[in-house]
Amino acid sequence: MIGRLNHVAIVVPDLAAASGTYRDTLGARVSAPVDLPAHGVTTVFVELPNTKIELLHPLGADSPIAKFLEKNPSGGIHHICYEVEDILAARDRLKAQGMRVLGDGEPKIGAHDRPVLFLHPKDLFGTLVELEQA
Numbered sequence: 001m002i003g004r005l006n007h008v009a010i011v012v013p014d015l016a017a018a019s020g021t022y023r024d025t026l027g028a029r030v031s032a033p034v035d036l037p038a039h040g041v042t043t044v045f046v047e048l049p050n051t052k053i054e055l056l057h058p059l060g061a062d063s064p065i066a067k068f069l070e071k072n073p074s075g076g077i078h079h080i081c082y083e084v085e086d087i088l089a090a091r092d093r094l095k096a097q098g099m100r101v102l103g104d105g106e107p108k109i110g111a112h113d114r115p116v117l118f119l120h121p122k123d124l125f126g127t128l129v130e131l132e133q134a
């Protein structure tokens with residue numbers, strides 16, 4: 001059911017500094033920052049030949065990544081994102097197998113203007129997983 005690895009997300013304490021490190025030190029192609037208030041994050045995407053790195057920083061008072069950054073003040077890997085062909089079919093299949101879909105269970109439009117959902121890290125070996133409809 002899951003397809004390509006769409007991105008690996010890293011929460012960072014300073015988005016400008018992290019963007020600079022990926023661009024200037026690691027020599028990667030780095031996007032401009034984009035605020036996504038519906039998700040409570042600001043994102044920067046690092047384009048790699050085979051996947052992407054999503055640099056994340058909290059946006060607003062209720063950011064879902066605020067606690068993670070408090071616990072990991074230097075930053076850390078936050079989630080991985082797999083592509084699926086049909087996100088509602090994937091959600092229903094996973095829920096039927098007992099997996100917890102986060103939020104209200106309805107997909108939101110993600111950073112690539114496609115529907116996304118999150119699965120509880122305790123159900124996937126300590127890793128928060130995002131599904132994005134391809």
Ligand SMILES: CC[C@@H](C(=O)O)C(=O)SCCNC(=O)CCNC(=O)[C@H](O)C(C)(C)COP(=O)(O)OP(=O)(O)OC[C@H]1O[C@@H](n2cnc3c(N)ncnc32)[C@H](O)[C@@H]1OP(=O)(O)O
Nearest residue numbers: 036039064067068078102110111112116118121126127128
């Ligand atoms: C830009 C849009 C989109 C895209 O298109 O790419 C994005 O990527 S948005 C990214 C941000 N959005 C989200 O993360 C939404 C889903 N997340 C959540 O609903 C919550 O963050 C959470 C996963 C339910 C965690 O809630 P929180 O309140 O922060 O923490 P808890 O203390 O309740 O955590 C419970 C338990 O889970 C462990 N945990 C928390 N976060 C992670 C994580 N990222 N990876 C692994 N484990 C995680 C946490 O440590 C707790 O464990 P215990 O201490 O053992 O209880």
Ligand SMILES: [Co+2]
Nearest residue numbers: 009054081130
């Ligand atoms: Co993501």
